[in-house]
Amino acid sequence: MTIGIGLLGLGTVGAGVAAILASPEGRHPLVAELELKRVAVRDLSRTRPLQLAAELLTTSPEAVIDDPAVEIVVEVMGGLEPARSLILRAIAAGKPVVTANKAVIARYGEEIAAAAAARGVYVLIEAAVGGGIPIIEPLKQSLGGNRIQRVSGIINGTTNYILSRMADEGAAYADVLADAQRLGYAEADPAADVQGGDAADKIAILAGLAYGGPVPRAGIATEGIDRLDARDVAYAAQLGFVVKLVATAERLGSGAPAPGEPIPLDVRVHPTLLPKQHPLAGVHGVNNAILVEGDPVGQVMFYGPGAGAGPTASAVVADILNIAGIRQVGGSEAGLDPLLAASSWRQCELVDGSTSRHRNYVRLHTRDEAGVIGRIGSCFGAAGVSIQSIVQFEAREAEGETEADVEGGATDRAATRAGAKAEIVVITHEVQESHFRQALAAIENLSDVTKVAACLRTL
Amino acid sequence: MTIGIGLLGLGTVGAGVAAILASPEGRHPLVAELELKRVAVRDLSRTRPLQLAAELLTTSPEAVIDDPAVEIVVEVMGGLEPARSLILRAIAAGKPVVTANKAVIARYGEEIAAAAAARGVYVLIEAAVGGGIPIIEPLKQSLGGNRIQRVSGIINGTTNYILSRMADEGAAYADVLADAQRLGYAEADPAADVQGGDAADKIAILAGLAYGGPVPRAGIATEGIDRLDARDVAYAAQLGFVVKLVATAERLGSGAPAPGEPIPLDVRVHPTLLPKQHPLAGVHGVNNAILVEGDPVGQVMFYGPGAGAGPTASAVVADILNIAGIRQVGGSEAGLDPLLAASSWRQCELVDGSTSRHRNYVRLHTRDEAGVIGRIGSCFGAAGVSIQSIVQFEAREAEGETEADVEGGATDRAATRAGAKAEIVVITHEVQESHFRQALAAIENLSDVTKVAACLRTL
Numbered sequence: 051m052t053i054g055i056g057l058l059g060l061g062t063v064g065a066g067v068a069a070i071l072a073s074p075e076g077r078h079p080l081v082a083e084l085e086l087k088r089v090a091v092r093d094l095s096r097t098r099p100l101q102l103a104a105e106l107l108t109t110s111p112e113a114v115i116d117d118p119a120v121e122i123v124v125e126v127m128g129g130l131e132p133a134r135s136l137i138l139r140a141i142a143a144g145k146p147v148v149t150a151n152k153a154v155i156a157r158y159g160e161e162i163a164a165a166a167a168a169r170g171v172y173v174l175i176e177a178a179v180g181g182g183i184p185i186i187e188p189l190k191q192s193l194g195g196n197r198i199q200r201v202s203g204i205i206n207g208t209t210n211y212i213l214s215r216m217a218d219e220g221a222a223y224a225d226v227l228a229d230a231q232r233l234g235y236a237e238a239d240p241a242a243d244v245q246g247g248d249a250a251d252k253i254a255i256l257a258g259l260a261y262g263g264p265v266p267r268a269g270i271a272t273e274g275i276d277r278l279d280a281r282d283v284a285y286a287a288q289l290g291f292v293v294k295l296v297a298t299a300e301r302l303g304s305g306a307p308a309p310g311e312p313i314p315l316d317v318r319v320h321p322t323l324l325p326k327q328h329p330l331a332g333v334h335g336v337n338n339a340i341l342v343e344g345d346p347v348g349q350v351m352f353y354g355p356g357a358g359a360g361p362t363a364s365a366v367v368a369d370i371l372n373i374a375g376i377r378q379v380g381g382s383e384a385g386l387d388p389l390l391a392a393s394s395w396r397q398c399e400l401v402d403g404s405t406s407r408h409r410n411y412v413r414l415h416t417r418d419e420a421g422v423i424g425r426i427g428s429c430f431g432a433a434g435v436s437i438q439s440i441v442q443f444e445a446r447e448a449e450g451e452t453e454a455d456v457e458g459g460a461t462d463r464a465a466t467r468a469g470a471k472a473e474i475v476v477i478t479h480e481v482q483e484s485h486f487r488q489a490l491a492a493i494e495n496l497s498d499v500t501k502v503a504a505c506l507r508t509l
Numbered sequence: 510m511t512i513g514i515g516l517l518g519l520g521t522v523g524a525g526v527a528a529i530l531a532s533p534e535g536r537h538p539l540v541a542e543l544e545l546k547r548v549a550v551r552d553l554s555r556t557r558p559l560q561l562a563a564e565l566l567t568t569s570p571e572a573v574i575d576d577p578a579v580e581i582v583v584e585v586m587g588g589l590e591p592a593r594s595l596i597l598r599a600i601a602a603g604k605p606v607v608t609a610n611k612a613v614i615a616r617y618g619e620e621i622a623a624a625a626a627a628r629g630v631y632v633l634i635e636a637a638v639g640g641g642i643p644i645i646e647p648l649k650q651s652l653g654g655n656r657i658q659r660v661s662g663i664i665n666g667t668t669n670y671i672l673s674r675m676a677d678e679g680a681a682y683a684d685v686l687a688d689a690q691r692l693g694y695a696e697a698d699p700a701a702d703v704q705g706g707d708a709a710d711k712i713a714i715l716a717g718l719a720y721g722g723p724v725p726r727a728g729i730a731t732e733g734i735d736r737l738d739a740r741d742v743a744y745a746a747q748l749g750f751v752v753k754l755v756a757t758a759e760r761l762g763s764g765a766p767a768p769g770e771p772i773p774l775d776v777r778v779h780p781t782l783l784p785k786q787h788p789l790a791g792v793h794g795v796n797n798a799i800l801v802e803g804d805p806v807g808q809v810m811f812y813g814p815g816a817g818a819g820p821t822a823s824a825v826v827a828d829i830l831n832i833a834g835i836r837q838v839g840g841s842e843a844g845l846d847p848l849l850a851a852s853s854w855r856q857c858e859l860v861d862g863s864t865s866r867h868r869n870y871v872r873l874h875t876r877d878e879a880g881v882i883g884r885i886g887s888c889f890g891a892a893g894v895s896i897q898s899i900v901q902f903e904a905r906e907a908e909g910e911t912e913a914d915v916e917g918g919a920t921d922r923a924a925t926r927a928g929a930k931a932e933i934v935v936i937t938h939e940v941q942e943s944h945f946r947q948a949l950a951a952i953e954n955l956s957d958v959t960k961v962a963a964c965l966r967t968l
Contacts, residue, residue, distance in 0.1 A: 068653050068806060071596070075765035078653030079854045080847060176651065184643075191650075191834075192635065192643030194537030195529050195826030255622030262537070320777035329812060332791045341570035346525060346819025353788060353810040360805025367654030375650075380839025388539060389834035395538045442828040496860040 053374050054087040054122030058111045058136055059127030063150055063177070064089070065100050066363025067072040067124060067370075072100070077409055082370050090127075115140045124366060126177075134158050134486075141165045141173065148369040149453040150362055156251035160264040162393075167393055170386060174369035179252040180338045182361025183354040184368065189259045189342070191389045196344030197306065198260040202298040202509075203449075205252040207336035208243035209275050209295040214334045216283045217262045217292060223278055235336060245274035246319040249297040253463060256340065257317050259298035263398040264506040265299070265317060270400070273320035282413060282504045285475050286323050291508065292410070296322035302405055312397035316406045322476075323411045323508035381420035396457045404484040409438065409508035411477050411486040414493065418472040422498045426474065429496065433489035436479045438463065443473045471500070477508060510531065512724035513546040514834050515579030517570045517595055517880045518586030522609055523548070523560050525822025526583060526829075531559070539830050546578040549586075565896045574599045581832055583825060584608040585636075587795045593617050600624045600632065607828040609636035609821055615710035619723040619853075626852055629845060631835075635830035637799045638711040639664060641820025642813040643827065644891040648718045650848045655803030656765070657719040661757040661968075667695045667702040667793035668734050668754040672742070672780075673793045676751060692796060704733035705778040708756040715799065716758035716776050722857040724758070724776060729859070739965045741872060744934050745782050746901065750870070750967065751790045753779035761864055771856035782936075782967040783871050808962065845960070863943040868897065868967035870936050873952065874960040877931040883958045888955065892948035895938045902932045930959070936967060 055071065057064050061487065068089070074082035089102060090111040102153060108114060114121055115136060123140035125147060127133055134154050140147045143160070149155065154160065155178050166173045176186040180203075189201075204210050215226045227244065230236035238363055242248045250272045257265045275295050283293045299317040306314050323333040329351045333339040338356025343349050354362040416422045423440055430437055493499055514530065516523050527548070531539035539825045548561060549570040567573060574582055574595060582599035584606060586592055593613050598607045600621070608614065614621065614637050625632045635645040639662070648660075663669050667689065674685045682849040686703065689695035703705045714900055716724045734754050742752045756778040766772050783790040788810045797815025802808050814820040835846055875881045889896055937945060951959055 070805065073765060075768060076656040078848070081654060112671035173592040174648045183809050184647040188647060191831060192646050192827040193823065193832045195540060196824050242742050273648070306532060309534060327793075331792075332788075334786075335565040344823070347527065348814045348817070348820055350642050350811070350813030353812065355807045355809070358807070361807055364654050364803070364806035368651040371653045371848060372650055375846045378844050379835060379846050380843045384839045384843070385837050387838050389537070389830060459636065489510060 051083055052085045053083055053377070054119040054121045055084050055116040055239070055370065056087055056117060056123050057089040057125065058114055058125045060089055060091045060098065061103045061126065062359035063362045063366065064126040065098065066359035067126065067250070067366050068100055068102065068295050070303045070363055070367050070482065071132060078371060080374055081367065082442055084223035084370060084374060088114040091113045091356055110128055111136050112139065115143055115145065122370055123147050124370065124448035125151055125364065130154055137162055137173065138165055139433060141169050141171055144169055144171060146172040146174070146373045148174050148366055148373070150366055152178040152248070152251045156254040158266045159255065159258060163394065172373055172386065172391055174372060174390070175255065176369045177362045177365035179255055180352065181207070181356040181358060182356065182364045183338060183352050183356070183397065185256070185352045185423055186259065186489060187368070187372070189256065192469050193342060193344060193347060194389060196347050198301065198342065198344045199274060199304070200298065201253070201256050201260045201298040201340065202296055202330065202341040203253070203256070203338065204294050204330055204333045204342065205297050205338050205356065206249040206295055207338060208240065209249070210333065211235045211336045212244070212339070213275060213283070213293055213295065216280055217287060220280060220284055222280045224276065233338065234257045234307045235448065246272040246278045246295065249295060249319045253297035253299055253317060253319060257340070257398065258394065260299065260342070261301065261313055261315060261398050262395045263313070264394055266400060267317065267397050271318040271320070271403070273323055278321050279504060282411070282506065285413065286411065289439065289441070289477060290326050291323040292326060293321050293506070294324055294330060294333070295319065296324070296509070300406060302401060312399035314401045315398050318403065321506055323506055328509060361493060372436065382502065385420040404487070406481050406483050409478055409480050411475065411504070411506040412490065412502065413504040414474045414476070414499050415503050416472045417498045417500065419498050422472065423474065425496055425498065426493055429491045430476070430478065432492065435481045435485050436488045438477045438479050440474065440476045510542055511544045512542055512836070513578040513580045514543050514773050514948065515546055515573040515576060515582050516548040517573055517582065519548055519557065520585065521818035522821045522825065523585040524557065525818035526585065526825050527559055527561065529822055529826050537830060540631050540826065540834055541934050543829060543833060547573040547576045549573045559910060570595050571598065574602060574604065576899045580604060581829055582919045583829065584605050584610055585685055585825065589613055589616065594631065595853035596621055597624055600628050600630055601626055605631040605633070605832045607633050607825055607832070611637040611707070611710045611714060615713040615726045618714065618717060622853065626850065631832055631845065631850060633849070634714065636821045636824035636830045638714055639799060639811065640666070640813065640815040640817060641823045642797060642799065642811050642815070644715070644799050644811045644826070645718065646831070647811065648715065649837065649851045652801060652803060652806060653848060655806050657760065657801065657803045658763070659757065659759040659802040660712070660719045660800035661755055661789065661798065662712070662715070662797065662816045663753050663789055663792045663931060664756050664797050664799065665702055665708040666797055667699065668708070669792065669797070670694045670795045671703070672734060672752055672754065675739055675742045676746060679739060679743055680711060682737055684883065703735045704756065705731040708778045712758055712776060712778060716774060716857065717853065718851055719758065719801070720760065720774060720857050721854045722772070723853055724774065724857050725859060729780070729937045730777040730862070732782055735773065737780050738963060741870070741965065744872065745870065747898070747926045748898065748934070748936060750782040751785060751951065752965070753783055753789060753792070754778065755783070755789065755968070756792055759865060761860060771858035774857050775862035776859055777862065780965055782965055784968070787968060863900055863946070866939050866944050867942070868937055868939050869945050870934065870963070870965040871949065871961065872963040873933045873935070873958050874962050875933055876957040876959065878957050881931065882933065883900045884955055884957065885952055888951040889935070889948045889949065892944045894940045894944050894948045897936045897938050899933065902934060
């Protein structure tokens with residue numbers, strides 16, 4: 051039995067998929083039953099490393115979808131449009147879709163899932179998150195017995211590469227980014243990666259699967275690494291932490307969710323301090339990892355290459371195989387496997403996270419005066435925030451601050467070092483976010499605190 | 510639609526499964542459709558933490574299998590018999606089976622798979638390897654597009670716990686084992702764990718799935734941690750390595766396997782040195798991790814709790830859900846999904862591994878004589894084995910050796926320190942196993958080498 055495959059796009063991922071289909075030996079025998087029938091490309095005249103018969107190629111993606119020989123449509127062209135419309139067209143034609151397009155799924159996943167459910171076809175998205183790492187299928191099929199408490203991950207390889215080098219070399223963000231662009235690890239326009247948007251797309255998808263309901267992409271609090279100071283990476287290291295861009299979806303509350311009620315989720319993307327022994331802390335370079343915490347499974351982690359032609363093609367082919375395999379169960383008249391179809395079964399509600407609990411890293415610029423640590427400590431204490439460590443790093447020169455920031459204090463030790471400043475780093479114990487914010491507001495009002503220079507969540 | 514579940518065994522895993530089925534809220538909605546119909550226990554009168562209706566319990570596993578209300582049979586009793594016979598009985602009755610029984614699957618997997626294929630039912634085994642870690646399903650369903658080069662893992666939690674403590678505390682094997690037994694991390698009879706048999710069971714299963722053909726369990730070279738010297742753990746740490754009990758299945762040769770030919774595999778279990786930055790090196794305590802290397806995916810790793818009631822129950826319920834989900838596709842007359850059924854499609858052949866390539870750690874006892882390092886180095890050089898490092902550790906007292914081991918050498922520096930010995934540790938570069946063996950044989954014949962005290966493979 052041959053199954054006809056149509057490809058929309060023949061970039062690096064599309065070419066990787068075509069290469070697997072063209073060399074089935076040594077792979078699962080089902081790969082040999084997949085046959086590439088039609089491929090939509092932008093430019094027919096372009097020479098390509100992989101030789102494909104000229105009659106397979108077309109510049110019309112619609113022609114691929116409408117070709118009766120194409121039974122599964124694989125969308126690897128990227129971008130929002132025409133990708134979204136083409137996916138919907140394939141669904142309307144009753145053809146299952148495999149896509150690596152995280153941007154479309156994060157924004158139009160609900161519309162696409164509804165169309166797929168109505169038409170009774172699968173839309174599989176293993177390649178949309180985590181490159182070659184099997185994470186979508188395990189979330190849908192292997193962890194269904196669990197109540198998921200948290201999904202957190204390093205799911206953007208570009209930023210992890212930059213952060214790894216900042217940590218290893220003590221280099222500044224801008225320098226590493228420029229180098230990463232030169233090496234091809236970062237795009238010419240790096241905004242979607244470094245500002246956290248790509249990771250937000252992916253955590254929206256993971257949360258939707260983990261919690262069984264669509265997560266509004268626009269509501270995800272997102273902060274990138276583009277304003278991260280190398281100083282914080284270095285101080286974190288001295289205190290036993292690494293800084294990673296972590297995307298998290300966490301359920302607030304515990305126990306069984308109330309039936310019929312929306313499940314409250316705190317979903318966010320930002321630079322985060324991880325203790326060096328944390329499972330995600332050892333994820334270096336362009337690798338990705340996703341940590342899933344559930345009851346009763348505990349912590350499981352999925353690790354591997356988060357991008358690249360080969361790994362992403364591996365994930366796309368996994369989805370194609372899944373559709374081909376299940377087709378042998380019941381033919382075209384069959385129902386959908388509810389695990390594979392991943393329909394949503396409840397409402398998710400994004401909440402502001404002020405009741406979430408975590409540790410915090412704060413870097414303060416203060417005047418180098420006796421008693422300042424005590425006053426800072428008192429502000430935390432008054433808000434019920436207990437402190438794990440408070441460290442004064444070497445007095446430092448002002449960076450980007452006017453001299454006006456430094457005032458008064460002419461009668462004590464500081465007076466003998468006019469303009470001297472201290473840098474104080476506080477790591478709190480795990481506290482409720484709202485209490486921490488309250489303490490921070492009080493600290494900002496202290497006369498000898500000139501600036502809250504950095505504030506990072508800490509797992 | 511309710512699906513009737515029959516449990517064979519109500520130990521910690523069985524009770525964990527029953528607890529999930531009894532509290533479906535917040536889990537995948539399919540869990541609510543699973544209903545526990547019959548449970549086989551050893552002793553009806555025993556009090557249990559989980560209250561089950563008395564009419565569910567029976568002492569007859571056959572009665573569970575034969576109960577018409579039972580549609581899926583879950584075997585969590587463990588042991589070889591009667592587990593094997595009961596699994597076969599369920600298959601013969603046309604009922605799909607979920608089992609956590611690695612010992613049965615490693616030994617009788619071929620017989621069971623053949624019976625299941627003939628009868629057209631699934632036998633799913635997610636819980637048999639890696640506890641709660643989704644690894645069986647990803648291998649079967651998500652990595653099918655790959656040519657698998659190597660599967661390696663830390664898949665025995667007891668030994669990893671012992672090794673982690675030996676490394677952290679510098680403690681001796683026997684002391685940590687005794688403590689682990691007291692804490693319940695090791696069995697009263699620890700043989701299956703510490704001698705590597707449990708890990709060999711599991712790697713046989715993983716290799717069978719990764720390479721698509723049964724792997725003869727009895728042919729797996731197996732060495733445990735029970736003769737591991739704390740000294741080697743400590744020296745390895747000084748040289749930048751950790752010692753782990755690693756189970757490996759590696760394909761010899763590269764590229765596409767020759768069609769119709771058996772695929773040559775080197776499958777083994779033994780203490781192994783891992784560089785500290787290796788993905789498996791950070792797996793501590795009772796956790797497990799499995800690293801899969803394939804083309805084109807690269808390296809992907811699956812990490813989590815390798816044992817325990819909750820994690821193992823999570824894996825069992827995953828399998829039950831898979832069967833329940835696919836049942837909705839095509840009813841009872843449907844065919845099998847070839848990915849989920851995991852039929853074998855080729856022959857695997859265990860080879861002796863003399864052509865495999867890896868690094869090696871060797872600890873030698875030598876006389877403390879000038880020139881001994883040169884002579885050892887020459888033996889390696891003559892066999893074409895290049896050395897990464899050769900380090901002489903402090904001269905040490907004999908441990909368990911008779912004085913007769915120390916002879917001659919009365920004319921030079923050593924003569925002034927009669928009985929003094931040196932301990933030399935060599936780490937080779939990656940070499941072919943046969944060349945390394947040849948060098949080692951020559952070294953054993955050197956008159957100033959008194960003993961090859963330890964020899965460990967190194968990744």
